[in-house]
Amino acid sequence: MSSIMQQIYEAIQSYENIVILRHEKPDPDALGSQGGLAALIKHNEPAKHVVMQGEDEPGLSFLVSMSEETAALLEKSLYIICDTANRERIDGSGWDKAGQMAKIDHHPEVDVYGEPSWVDTKSSSTCEMMMSFALWLKEEKAWEIPAEAARLFYAGIIGDTGRFQHSNTTPKTLQMAAEALKYPIDPASLFAGFYSSEETLVRLKGKVLSDFELSANGVGVMYLTQSLLKEYNVTINGSSALMNVFADVEGIKAWVFFVENEDGSYRVRLRSKRIVINELAARHNGGGHPNASGAKAEDLAETKAIIEELNSLCQEQQT
Ligand SMILES: [Mn+2]
Structure with missing residues (x-):
């Protein structure tokens, strides 16, 4: 059996329409994995129609905004669900009618869904998984990693590790963050977005x-x-x-x-x-x-x- 990354790559190759979703009330890891994966696919497969769905999160609008257009041809679409342990928490619709539905997540598997399903509970964040996926695509498929993807993956890693303070921070986490930092992503502006608050x-x-x-x-x-x-x-x-x-x-x-x-x-x-x-x-x-x-x-x-x-x-x- 081919590797899980190969399976996700093949799923992406099989569809012209790709809808990327994440959990409701999104945090930086949810938005980062969703937006970063969208940026990665759009950059390398410009002919594909890639849509991000879900409620916008006002406090995190500096990260990414959802797509204006809606998904077409559900049964001919690949849905990729990021950072969402159970189907109940998916923010967005149509996934139950999708041609194929894949899962990429780091939460304990409370609801088994997705084909393929890539769940790695040892990862600090879905964005850490995404960064390793991006590097694999670069190595194996000669994909390029756009700075926007690196910025969003870095943001998600920061968010879920509390700036590398929580016990989920591993050597791999720091390696993936270091890889993201090789791109021009301006971490200082990310921190300003996360941690500035109103004077009141x-x-x-x-x-x-x-x-x-x-x-x-x-x-x-x-x-x-x-x-x-x-x-x-x-x-x-x-x-x-x-x-x-x-x-x-x-x-x-x-x-x-x-x-x-x-x-x-x-x-x-x-x-x-x-x-x-x-x-x-x-x-x-x-x-x-x-x-x-x-x-x-x-x-x-x-x-x-x-x-x-x-x-x-x-x-x-x-x-
Ligand atoms: Mn997460």
Whole structure:
């Protein structure tokens, strides 16, 4: 059997119409793998009709924009799905009617789909896989790597490794990033796009860092009241960017933001390092992941109850 890269190459060769999709609420790895692969194919196979589909992500518009045109002739199209573990999360339509559907991803395989399916959970990011695919195409098929593809693959690697800080960073990750950097991609402008924020948000961040409370059990608490949000001119949605600003304080196990709604109730944003918090969230009209959940509190009394429950969870687990 030929290598997985050869199989994906052959799939690309077999179709004139290629639609590239990724998961909903895209992050830099999703957009980078989608946009970079599109740039790579367009550059080397200019006769092919390549379409990127999905909702645009306003905060990441400096990376790539989706195609204006829609896909034609679904049954004669190859769909390539990037960075998406399960079909439920695919952002875009028509893939269920595609002539062929391929998967390229690094998440644990919760939903087996795609022919061929290239899943490498040891890769930091789908973009790391894409960069190695690009190098293989260069070596084996004499393809060129356009700078735009290298820029987008680099962006995805940065995104999923947190600038090479997370434990998913391997020697291969750094090698692929180094290969991308051989092209004129201006990483400084990428960093500016990722990490610059509005002044109002930076000022509120200062307020949060000075005012959050940390209990002896390792529970961090911050209230964002209506008056505070108005004073700092930050919206409820905008304030979600502050979720992790004190997550690195020594001794913290879980943390919560109570964001006051206009009617005096609260949005509850919960995070934890290890303890499981989604059951607590479910008891307060919410839910989510074991370490990242959301809930609702009717009033101040319910926020106090949540703080107490979090403290007992953290006290139970003294690790
Ligand atoms: Mn990813």
